[in-house]
Amino acid sequence: MEHPSNGLSIIGCLRPAFYDEESYLRGLFHNEDGDGYASDWKDGERLNFNSQSAGANICSTLYKLEIMRMELFSVYGVQSSISLQHFQDAEPDVLVHSSSEIIERFNEKGMKSNAALKSLCRKKGLNVEGANIIGVDSLGMDVRVFSGAESQTLRFSFKSRVTSGRAAEKKIQQMLFPRIQRKKFKAHDEGLKNLDSF
Template sequence: MQAVHDNHGEKIDNPSNGVSIVGYLRPAFIEEESYLRSLFGAECSADGYSSNWREEYNREPRPASGTNGLIDGDKSKSDINDTESSIDSTIYKLEMMSIELFSVYGKQFMIDPQDFQDAEPDLLSNHASDIIKRVKENSDQCTMALRSLCSRKKGLTVEDASLIGVDSLGIDVRAFSGLEARTVRFSFNAQALSERSAEKKIKRMLFPRYRKTVKASAEDEC
């Protein structure tokens, strides 16, 4: 029973891409380090943790018991300096030599590290999950439409199909036939520049009548 645990089924139904990076570590340059430390500080603040450890020492010192309210100022400064030196750290940067992509399509691709560094996020990278959720609101209808799409566009006879990915250039569908599972790609006729545009393109793919209805409505408005 362990082999058919829910977690394993989830990974089969919704596989993810994998990346293998080969490179070496080197200490960050001064200009890189200041930038990276600012990122670390922002991440800590966003998580609700204070990255400014000096706050603990900037507070007004409290009198210690048995000292008549007197604190040795030189000793306090010495403690601060000792603490600063003890938590000093070095930031390292990974210099990538080669990148290999293990795709959901069952293929392996070599990626040029320079192309990877110059790449920018897809226009819909932050909205894909919301688009998928809205498209799959009527799950049964969506499944039937995806099965029909696989048959029309790819000539595949599938028993089940699920929308697992959306980007500005197309959609990824997980299709099942017997014991076989595969990821099928369907490209848009043009790049989607917004969430609304992507949803319209998906609906036109899945429901051909929707395209005719939209076209008829536009003609009526004219």
């Protein structure tokens, strides 16, 4: 429940890969260095690969999924259909490889991060007992909040799209620790240091 994921439903048909797809598939699976795979074109239609490893001759056929329909089941409870053309034209989010590192860094702050997330939720009118960042992308962050036995996922959007992991971390830092609040924390920390000198 702390780290839910979106669900994707794909409906389609599996079919054997055909001869005209040879160059693409050969590039993926056939290596001139001799990795043990060789293509087999016995029937002239299907693309087969043979593996000769440890004296065994294993033949396998590659299949292609022809997608007919796609639906997204969001952690927010929304179900929506995805256009196949949009799916084919889509590119991964710029934070696809760095989002888990960003989440880890904020989770390392422990109680301080949790308190800041709860404060951010209070600004939105929600009183929560606990909160965790569960997702980050170039448009914002997803936060899983808990109140007793009830939990839900909230979306906090950035004011503008970010183009790097560093920019995303900076935006999250600004959301969680606003400038006025940071000054209060800094003054409070300096006051404690001065008390230690007595």
